[in-house]
Each structure stands twice: as C-alpha cells, then as structure tokens.
Amino acid sequence: METVRKIAIPLSAIxxxxxxxxxxxxxxxxxxxxxxxxxxLWPAFWKFKGLFLSYGWDTxxxxxxxxxxxxxVGTGFGMVMGLSRFMREAxxxxxxxxxxxxxxxxxxxxxLMFVGADDMNTVMMAFLISFFPIAVSVSIGLSTLEPEYRxxxxxxxASRFTIFVKIALPKTLPEFFGALKVAVTLAxxxxxxxxxxxxxxxxxxxxxxxGKISADYPLMFAVLIALAFLGILLYxxxxxxxxxFAGWAERAET
Amino acid sequence: xxxxxxxxxxxxxxxxxxxxxxxxxxxNLNISVPINSFVAVVGPSGCGKSTLTRLxxxxxxxxEGEVRLHGEVITSPKSSVGMAFQNPVLLEWRSILKNVLxxxxxxxxxxxxxxxxDRAMSLLSLVGLEGFEDKRPSELSGGMRQRASLCRAxxxxxxxxxxDEPFGALDAFTREDLWQxxxxxxxxxxxxxxxxxxxxxxxxxxxxQVVVMSGRPANSQFVLDxxxxxxxxxxxxxxxxxxxxLAKLRHEIQIAQGRSTKTEENA
Ligand SMILES: Nc1ncnc2c1ncn2[C@@H]1O[C@H](COP(=O)(O)OP(=O)(O)O)[C@@H](O)[C@H]1O
Ligand SMILES: [Mg+2]
Numbered sequence: 001m002e003t004v005r006k007i008a009i010p011l012s013a014i015x016x017x018x019x020x021x022x023x024x025x026x027x028x029x030x031x032x033x034x035x036x037x038x039x040x041l042w043p044a045f046w047k048f049k050g051l052f053l054s055y056g057w058d059t060x061x062x063x064x065x066x067x068x069x070x071x072x073v074g075t076g077f078g079m080v081m082g083l084s085r086f087m088r089e090a091x092x093x094x095x096x097x098x099x100x101x102x103x104x105x106x107x108x109x110x111x112l113m114f115v116g117a118d119d120m121n122t123v124m125m126a127f128l129i130s131f132f133p134i135a136v137s138v139s140i141g142l143s144t145l146e147p148e149y150r151x152x153x154x155x156x157x158a159s160r161f162t163i164f165v166k167i168a169l170p171k172t173l174p175e176f177f178g179a180l181k182v183a184v185t186l187a188x189x190x191x192x193x194x195x196x197x198x199x200x201x202x203x204x205x206x207x208x209x210x211g212k213i214s215a216d217y218p219l220m221f222a223v224l225i226a227l228a229f230l231g232i233l234l235y236x237x238x239x240x241x242x243x244x245f246a247g248w249a250e251r252a253e254t
Numbered sequence: 255x256x257x258x259x260x261x262x263x264x265x266x267x268x269x270x271x272x273x274x275x276x277x278x279x280x281x282n283l284n285i286s287v288p289i290n291s292f293v294a295v296v297g298p299s300g301c302g303k304s305t306l307t308r309l310x311x312x313x314x315x316x317x318e319g320e321v322r323l324h325g326e327v328i329t330s331p332k333s334s335v336g337m338a339f340q341n342p343v344l345l346e347w348r349s350i351l352k353n354v355l356x357x358x359x360x361x362x363x364x365x366x367x368x369x370x371x372d373r374a375m376s377l378l379s380l381v382g383l384e385g386f387e388d389k390r391p392s393e394l395s396g397g398m399r400q401r402a403s404l405c406r407a408x409x410x411x412x413x414x415x416x417x418d419e420p421f422g423a424l425d426a427f428t429r430e431d432l433w434q435x436x437x438x439x440x441x442x443x444x445x446x447x448x449x450x451x452x453x454x455x456x457x458x459x460x461x462x463q464v465v466v467m468s469g470r471p472a473n474s475q476f477v478l479d480x481x482x483x484x485x486x487x488x489x490x491x492x493x494x495x496x497x498x499x500l501a502k503l504r505h506e507i508q509i510a511q512g513r514s515t516k517t518e519e520n521a
Contacts, residue, residue, distance in 0.1 A: 151308070155311040155335055156410070157332065166360075171347075248347040249347075
C-alpha cells in the first residue's frame with residue numbers, strides 16, 4: 001500500500017502536468033514554434049529514437065563520469081579542509097572564487113586547451129561544475145564534528161585514521177548525500193553546456209542544437225523531456241544510495 | 255607514590271593559550287582517588303572541571319605536575335579509562351548494542367565476537383536496557399541514551415571511569431533512577447570513579463568523597479568524606495547527617511564562587 005502510494009502520487013502528478021500542458025497549448029492555439037504540446041513530442045521521439053538512445057547514452061555516461069570525479073576530488077578537498085583549519089582558511093576563498101565563475105565562459109577556454117578531446121572536455125565540465133557542493137559539505141561535516149565524539153575514541157588510544165573511519169566518515173554521509181543530489185543536477189548542466197555551446201556531434205545537447213538549427217521545435221521539447229527524464233533517473237539513484245548508506249539519518253515520520 | 259590510589263593528581267597547573275594570552279585554569283591541584291572508590295568533583299562553572307577530566311584521560315598534558323593512573327605517569331590516552339559526558343554521544347548509525355561494543359573494536363582484547371556481545375548484553379540488562387539492543391539511539395529517551403553511554407564506558411572493563419556531568423541534562427526523577435543504576439553498577443563491577451557534577455545531592459548520594467574546586471585558577475579547596483554507608487537510599491539524603499553535609503558543601507561552593515556572604519539561595 002505504502003509503495004503503491006509512493007509511486008502513484010508522483011506518477012499522477014506527472015500525468016496531470018502533461019494534460020495541463022496539452023490543454024494550455026490547445027486553449028491558446030499556440031503554434032509549434034511557440035510551444036510544442038506533449039502530443040507532438042511522441043512523433044519526435046519516434047522519428048529520432050535511435051539518436052535519442054545513442055545521444056542519451058553519451059550524455060548519461062559523461063555526466064556520471066564527471067560526477068564520479070567530482071565525488072573523488074570533492075571528497076578529497078572536503079577532507080583536507082575539514083580536518084585542517086589551516087587548509088580550510090587557505091582553500092576556501094579560492095574555491096568560492098572558482099565556483100563564482102559562470103561555467104559557460106569556461107567552455108570555450110577548455111575547448112581551446114584540449115582541442116578535439118570532446119569526451120574529456122565534457123566530462124571535465126561536468127566535474128568542474130559539480131564538485132564544489134561536495135567539497136563544502138564534506139568539509140563542514142568533518143569540521144563540525146563535536147569534540148566529544150573524537151574524545152570517546154581518542155581516550156581509548158584510537159588512531160586518527162580509526163576515528164575518521166568509525167566516526168567522521170559515517171557522520172558526514174547525510175551531508176554528503178545532500179550535496180550529491182545538488183551535484184547530480186549540476187553535472188547535467190555541465191555536460192549540456194559543452195554539448196550545446198561547443199557542439200561536436202554527440203549528446204542530447206547536440207540534438208537540441210540541431211533541432212534549433214532545423215527549426216524542429218517538437219524535437220527541442222522532446223530533448224528537454226529526455227534530459228528531465230535522465231535527471232530524474234540519476235537523482236533517484238542517489239536517493240536510493242542515500243537510503244542504503246545514510247538511511248539512519250532519516251527522521252521517523254510522525 | 256601511594257600504592258592504594260588509582261588516580262593521583264599531583265600539583266597540576268594548567269593554562270590554555272587564548273587570543274587574549276594565557277588563561278590559567280588549574281593551579282597546584284591535588285586530588286587522590288583510592289582504588290575502587292568514587293570521588294565527586296564540584297565547583298563553579300568554568301573553573302576547570304572538564305579540563306581535569308581531559309588531563310586524566312590523557313587527552314591533554316598538564317603544563318606542570320603529573321597525573322598518575324595506578325602509579326604510572328600519564329603521557330597518552332590509556333585504554334584502562336572509560337568516559338561518559340553530559341552529551342551521550344551515541345553514534346546514530348549504529349544500534350544500541352553496536353554502540354556499546356565500540357570500545358571493544360578499538361581496545362586490544364582476545365574476546366570472541368560472542369564473548370563481546372555477551373559482555374555488552376550483560377551490561378545492558380544490568381542498566382535495564384534489555385530488549386532495546388537493536389534500537390537506534392534516536393528511538394530512546396534521554397535517560398536510556400545515558401544508560402547506554404554508561405555501558406559503553408564500562409564495556410572494556412576500564413579501571414577508571416570518568417564522568418563529566420553525565421546526568422546534567424536529565425530531569426530530576428530520571429536522574430535519581432540513574433543514581434540507583436550507578437550504585438548497581440558499582441556493586442557488580444570493580445572500577446574507580448571520578449565524577450564531575452553540579453548537583454550536590456548527586457555528589458553526596460553517589461560519592462565516597464566530594465572535592466570542592468575553587469574558582470579559576472582552581473585548586474582543591476575542600477574535601478568532604480561522605481559518611482553514609484554503602485547501602486544508600488534516596489531517603490538517606492533527607493536525614494540530618496546528609497543535610498549537614500549538603501549545607502557544608504553549599505557553603506564551600508559559595509566561597510569558591512567568591513560570594514561567601516550568606517544569601518537567600520538554597521542548594
Ligand atoms: N580549548 C580551550 N581553549 C581555551 N580555553 C578553554 C579551552 N577549553 C576550556 N577553556 C576555558 O577554560 C576554562 C575551564 O574550562 P572547563 O574545564 O571546561 O570548565 P568547567 O568544566 O569547570 O565548566 C573555561 O573558562 C573555558 O572557557
Ligand atoms: Mg565542563
């Protein structure tokens with residue numbers, strides 16, 4: 001019953017959203033170049049189904065690869081900053097400054113630095129745009145560890161490494177997953193930035209761009225829906241991992 | 255060196271380095287805790303009581319003087335110490351049983367997993383937490399969490415138990431329950447206790463000796479021998495003997511706080 005509810009409610013919300021969309025376009029008599037309606041999307045999907053699959057895969061794996069690097073590097077930065085006040089004070093302004101740069105401006109820079117290495121450039125952008133929240137959350141999680149937690153183990157003669165593995169790491173997991181949910185979405189934006197600004201014949205972003213050039217508006221909207229679908233997919237994978245590894249942090253429903 | 259003392263604080267002086275220069279906290283402090291006895295330490299807030307516990311646990315070294323456990327000068331944390339604080343600091347991602355088992359994962363021992371679990375379970379049932387071993391800390395009340403914290407502090411059979419205001423955040427009746435449990439634990443297990451508290455009744459009910467620390471920089475200003483027997487009931491706190499001890503302690507605390515003149519305030 002509970003699982004039926006958990007699936008039925010969001011699913012009906014999506015259906016209602018599409019019906020409302022269809023109705024809005026119909027009532028206003030909008031032409032396709034203003035706003036395509038959901039019923040126009042299916043033909044677009046069908047016509048380009050092969051491209052959607054292979055481009056969707058390009059976008060997906062490059063996003064996930066960027067995200068994985070972001071997790072490794074972000075956690076690394078977070079650990080260094082969380083465990084050493086000196087490093088925190090040194091690195092924080094640099095990271096904030098870097099994060100403040102609009103990433104769209106970096107696309108041509110990276111494209112010029114590594115001409116032709118399209119996969120790498122795309123993965124790199126997904127990584128660059130998404131590692132900041134992970135670094136910040138891990139560093140905050142570690143630096144706000146109450147000293148008593150450390151003292152409990154330290155007074156037994158535990159090493160710094162043991163304290164980190166037994167206490168600091170698990171205690172930081174809820175914050176980490178919170179940041180990962182943000183990072184997933186950001187990584188997607190990073191991948192698509194490259195695919196749209198520096199099109200290189202790969203990814204959903206490229207499909208979007210071709211739709212724009214050939215004035216195929218239903219195709220453009222279909223790409224948006226496909227992106228949303230991938231985003232939802234990745235997001236819920238993270239939610240599932242969170243349930244498994246940090247489910248203890250969930251407050252019991254009252 | 256006196257053999258019969260489990261904990262000896264010898265002429266300990268300590269200061270913290272702060273932005274406004276050194277903050278002297280302890281000055282020529284001397285405290286002795288005989289083996290298997292229970293010493294309560296009371297004193298004005300901020301006088302250095304928690305500092306004292308961290309020195310005994312080997313988490314810090316004193317500027318001057320020495321801390322001895324069982325005659326041995328402390329230079330680093332010793333696994334013969336168990337600690338519990340006002341905040342029970344249970345690990346939310348572990349069950350109660352796994353929380354209690356934590357020290358056995360760190361302190362070297364040659365117990366099998368079954369022996370470890372048996373040990374933890376016997377302590378849990380001693381403090382009335384049987385049946386709660388698989389619960390998460392967040393599912394327990396404050397008093398129950400503190401009981402679990404006591405079990406964790408004792409599971410590796412430490413010689414010394416250090417308690418820093420362990421019952422300070424509990425309501426009065428829960429606190430009295432935990433006093434009884436402390437007595438139960440002492441009947442079953444052999445350990446020497448140094449307990450920080452700001453509850454004078456608690457100190458008299460639980461301790462063999464009460465040390466009053468002076469204001470900062472603190473030394474031991476007054477030591478009271480609690481003349482109640484080993485079998486104590488809460489009613490004993492309301493006998494004339496106890497009331498006199500409490501009044502004496504109250505008086506000493508006021509001196510420590512620098513207001514020795516009589517006030518309307520009650521203990
Ligand atoms: N790490 C520290 N650095 C600087 N000052 C500290 C530190 N820890 C405690 N103090 C100060 O030392 C004094 C004694 O602290 P503490 O031992 O915690 O007192 P108590 O437990 O008796 O309330 C307080 O004034 C406190 O602010
Ligand atoms: Mg304190």
